[in-house]
């Protein structure tokens with residue numbers, strides 16, 4: 001793990017020694033990039049426009065999630081540590097950076113074995129994330145990704161359509177039944193769209209795929225609730241405790257599946273583990289942990305953000321209702337316009353001195369890739385501030401990343417989104433916000449762009 005002082009000194013060194021320095025790096029002043037702050041998310045389109053005007057790479061401060069014991073103590077104590085990053089914010093450069101193997105996802109990549117050994121231990125609750133696909137480089141990344149890739153390819157996901165449709169209908173049936181039990185009738189029935197629909201849909205799908213037993217799902221949902229962006233010390237402690245319990249639950253579930261395998265992904269991974277030296281116990285835990293969390297925390301926001309985007313752009317909603325085959329367009333344009341991941345929370349580390357757009361990136365520098373900013377780059381998308389569900393080329397957004405870490409679950413998220421939007425507006429054409437749009441506040445779980453609550457009438 002890098003420490004902040006090391007990060008900062010690496011950046012300063014590049015300025016001082018001038019070696020290979022080509023361009024002065026513009027600085028994004030007066031802003032801390034902090035996607036876990038609702039006020040930041042509300043302003044970020046303007047902030048990114050300002051950054052883009054300065055150049056494809058700017059130096060910026062950011063608020064990192066606590067990555068080691070020291071950082072965490074300082075967060076718990078209420079100090080807001082910030083780190084220096086080189087923020088890549090134009091589309092072309094961001095896409096190229098995602099493909100550049102000189103930028104490592106493994107935060108240890110630039111360290112010698114001795115330096116690694118001397119790093120403070122990763123807190124137990126973060127270990128499954130830190131050792132996951134997201135933070136690995138080849139060859140380990142390649143080996144592990146190969147194991148799970150086939151289960152998530154477009155064909156495998158298409159086969160899931162009927163099941164996803166059924167879960168979608170069951171959730172909407174339930175919302176109707178609950179409204180009827182409260183004595184409400186259309187079009188004045190109420191629901192919190194996130195709680196009743198956007199959250200349970202992807203969480204049920206991924207739980208089914210992994211083979212999490214029905215009777216455990218409530219407990220698992222409580223333990224896996226990611227509130228890592230919440231800075232209340234009590235909540236932070238509780239989240240840590242839950243994540244540790246979640247890992248322990250999974251280890252115990254693996255034991256059960258070893259004894260009685262099922263037709264599910266966890267059983268298949270256990271089988272792969274037993275068949276050869278393909279993944280060890282620690283990797284199995286990380287994989288399942290990541291799939292469960294990544295499998296729903298992001299998609300809930302795709303659904304919520306898309307519904308709000310449509311409801312606040314009535315002309316787009318009218319077009320969609322007139323032509324439901326535009327569901328694909330709704331998904332792609334929502335990902336471009338309000339993608340759940342504003343920027344990659346885990347910075348990339350430069351493994352060697354390099355350059356991006358003429359800016360020198362010294363070895364060890366922390367590079368942050370601005371997906372949300374790239375997706376609003378006017379050089380790539382005409383009128384990027386407009387929400388247009390029939391935009392040509394919307395699918396070129398990089399909301400799912402790119403390159404070797406391209407979102408494994410992208411085909412699944414796309415299908416879930418398409419079915420969700422199509423079914424929701426077909427069954428409830430009067431769906432509308434129950435509160436003024438201006439009162440909605442950003443702030444999805446885990447520092448993602450999304451809404452915690454979405455009161456609607458239907």
Ligand code: HEM
Pocket residue numbers: 105133134135145206290291294295296298299302339340341344346399400401402404405406407408409410412413
């Ligand atoms: C709208 C929904 C989603 C969005 C916006 C999203 C976004 C992303 C992004 C940006 C990355 C790349 C991270 C990087 O380059 O460091 C990523 C990776 C990943 N995503 Fe997603 N994701 C979504 C849904 C899902 C789903 C449904 C699953 C699983 C079922 C999933 C599993 C993963 C995994 C395993 C990785 C790591 C891939 C690797 O490192 O090789 N995601 N996702």
